[in-house]
Amino acid sequence: MDSGPSLPASAPVVIIGGGIIGTSTLYHLALRGVEGVLLERKKLASGTTWHAAGIVGQLRDSSAQTELGKYTARLFRTLEEETGQSTGYKQNGTINLALSPVRHEQNLRAHDHAKRMGIEAQLLDAQALASYWPWIERDDVLSAFYVPSNGQVNPLDTTVALAKGAKSRGGQIFEDTKVQRLEIDKGRVVGVVTDHGTIRTDRVLLAAGMWSHHFAKAHGITLPLHAAEHFYIVTEPMDGLPADQPILNIAEERTYWKEDAGKLLIGGFEALGKPYGADGIPEHFEFDELPFDLEHVSP
Numbered sequence: 001m002d003s004g005p006s007l008p009a010s011a012p013v014v015i016i017g018g019g020i021i022g023t024s025t026l027y028h029l030a031l032r033g034v035e036g037v038l039l040e041r042k043k044l045a046s047g048t049t050w051h052a053a054g055i056v057g058q059l060r061d062s063s064a065q066t067e068l069g070k071y072t073a074r075l076f077r078t079l080e081e082e083t084g085q086s087t088g089y090k091q092n093g094t095i096n097l098a099l100s101p102v103r104h105e106q107n108l109r110a111h112d113h114a115k116r117m118g119i120e121a122q123l124l125d126a127q128a129l130a131s132y133w134p135w136i137e138r139d140d141v142l143s144a145f146y147v148p149s150n151g152q153v154n155p156l157d158t159t160v161a162l163a164k165g166a167k168s169r170g171g172q173i174f175e176d177t178k179v180q181r182l183e184i185d186k187g188r189v190v191g192v193v194t195d196h197g198t199i200r201t202d203r204v205l206l207a208a209g210m211w212s213h214h215f216a217k218a219h220g221i222t223l224p225l226h227a228a229e230h231f232y233i234v235t236e237p238m239d240g241l242p243a244d245q246p247i248l249n250i251a252e253e254r255t256y257w258k259e260d261a262g263k264l265l266i267g268g269f270e271a272l273g274k275p276y277g278a279d280g281i282p283e284h285f286e287f288d289e290l291p292f293d294l295e296h297v298s299p
């Protein structure tokens with residue numbers, strides 16, 4: 001112990017986990033004048049965050065969530081001006097196809113919801129859809145819902161930008177610092193024990209992603225959160241695929257399609273997800289990828 005960073009003796013808030021959630025929270029606390037401490041067992045974004053497709057949608061089921069989505073899209077633009085660190089945000093828009101009456105109804109509702117929430121959106125006719133995605137077989141498409149101000153970010157760069165913004169306002173980040181357990185007194189947290197010492201605090205945010213379930217369980221708390229593997233395919237570079245190609249979502253096929261460095265990335269959500277890490281996440285996990293499972297994905 002103690003060849004690493006020197007931790008503060010106490011902190012108003014300790015955040016466990018340096019993924020997008022922990023880092024964003026540290027940044028937003030700092031914006032409000034709270035100088036929190038973030039602890040990350042390996043490197044920032046080395047859990048799930050670095051690997052995300054980074055698709056940014058604003059329209060959600062509730063108005064509150066949609067306001068949050070709008071705020072986030074704005075933040076991805078302003079964060080670079082503020083910190084000098086690019087988030088890689090590009091506003092290439094999203095198109096949601098409906099191949100069934102239920103999804104068509106959902107597209108119509110989303111269109112109304114967008115209007116109410118002040119988000120520019122369009123229902124594309126066949127010709128307009130063809131101009132954005134000429135490769136689509138359009139015979140079974142009932143509607144296509146386009147939101148031009150949605151887009152995609154580079155999640156790793158975004159995490160670094162949030163960290164930079166937080167640190168410039170007094171937030172502290174310690175990498176290679178694993179939280180081992182919470183210290184509890186009379187049912188309330190009083191400290192966070194790490195492999196580099198203990199920090200006294202009465203406020204802790206557990207933002208440890210797929211590690212959170214086991215961490216909480218060790219403290220007698222059931223957290224209904226379980227990791228599942230996520231699969232995608234990347235093509236070879238494709239001629240004629242513009243960098244601002246809108247992201248395509250096809251709910252009936254459970255797929256999303258996006259441009260990724262001149263290639264096409266196709267991600268999917270299976271009808272029956274494949275759980276990951278039921279017995280815990282391997283200790284060495286850091287920027288890791290899982291083996292491709294063709295048998296599971298091919299349906």
Ligand SMILES: Cc1cc2nc3c(=O)[nH]c(=O)nc-3n(C[C@H](O)[C@H](O)[C@H](O)COP(=O)(O)OP(=O)(O)OC[C@H]3O[C@@H](n4cnc5c(N)ncnc54)[C@H](O)[C@@H]3O)c2cc1C
Pocket residue numbers: 016017018019020021022039040041042043044045046047048049050051052053054055056177178179180207208209210211212215230231232
């Ligand atoms: C291939 C793929 C594509 C995706 N695409 C999208 C997308 O397009 N849009 C979208 O919104 N989401 C997407 N996601 C989901 C998104 O990546 C996650 O929801 C998000 O990154 C979770 O962030 P997090 O901060 O909760 O967790 P993580 O990024 O996993 O961060 C948790 C951190 O906690 C640290 N930690 C754990 N235990 C401890 C401990 N005891 N002490 C200290 N530190 C600890 C870990 O090392 C890790 O860095 C995608 C995910 C994948 C895998």
